[in-house]
Amino acid sequence: MKRKHLILHIILFAAFFPLLTFGQSREELQKVQQFINEATTAFGRGDFPAAIENYTKAINLYSKSPELFFNRGVAYSFNREFDLSIKDYDKAIETGSKLPDDTLAQFYMNRGIALQSKGDYAKAIKDLDQSVSLNPKDVKVYINRGTTYTVLKKYDLAIADFNKSLEIMPQAATFYNLARIYYEQREYDQAIKNLTKAVELDPQMAIAYNARGLSYLYKGNLDAAIQDFTKAISLSGENGVYYFNRAEIYFRKGDFASAVTDYAKTIEIYPLWAEAFRHRAESYKKQGKTKLADADFQKATEVEKENFNPINQTELIDQK
Secondary structure (H helix, E strand, C coil): CCCCCCCEEEECCCCCCCCCCCCCCHHHHHHHHHHHHHHHHHHHCCCHHHHHHHHHHHHHHCCCCHHHHHHHHHHHHHCCCHHHHHHHHHHHHHHCCCCCHHHHHHHHHHHHHHHHHCCCHHHHHHHHHHHHHHCCCCHHHHHHHHHHHHHCCCHHHHHHHHHHHHHHCCCHHHHHHHHHHHHHCCCHHHHHHHHHHHHHHCCCCHHHHHHHHHHHHHHCCHHHHHHHHHHHHHHHCCCHHHHHHHHHHHHHHCCHHHHHHHHHHHHHHCCCCHHHHHHHHHHHHHCCCHHHHHHHHHHHHHHHHHCCCHHHHCCEEEEC
């Protein structure tokens, strides 16, 4: 069985700063504040285009506020318009040079995250370094720089950043990120240790149970793996990858009926996943159900052209 990738967490900082005056009339400031309020409300409900529209209206009336450019940049980032978000972060940094260091640190951190999202890792690291120098006590920047180092496979530097963040504030996502590194390095005992700490801090963290299940699998502890995949399924609801992982364990244990049941659930959720059909076919074959096996092998061939793999699609996620 192929080793599966674990999911990586990053943290995007959002802030809503107070409005400062630069000689505008009271009426203008009231309109600006109205647009900011509407942008904040839109942001809160996840309507990032509306937030962008309202921040733009505010900026058109009040173009000297670095905080407004920053917040619009955040909205662009959440809307995955990274080029536009970087332009706004540029403007926020340019016009906000006299702001407190901890505020500027947030500006540099978010620009670094946007650059990382575009694959410009060298510039991302440079911005995250600047953020650390401005505010060395911010746990978020160590997590994000550690995440960037992880993507670059500079694992020693990533581990140092994650451990630094844990000194400041232990968080489940940070233990998960550490576990991801150890998992990729096949240090499964260390992965399990950190994932256990993650679920102690966040017992609802389904992804950590799934990751620990994978680590137990490669340690050969199949019963513990089944327990963790079952827990991940109970927490996540409809996650076909978790059903697929548990099916793999049932197959290894020779419980082909249970494997078929879990592969069927996987296929119900991901009907274009060729590997799920192929593995269910193998389970049917082990049971002597050759017609069902042949049908699944045929179906796998039919859907394979779609090149659908939910494991690859979920390799990276953002923690807002």
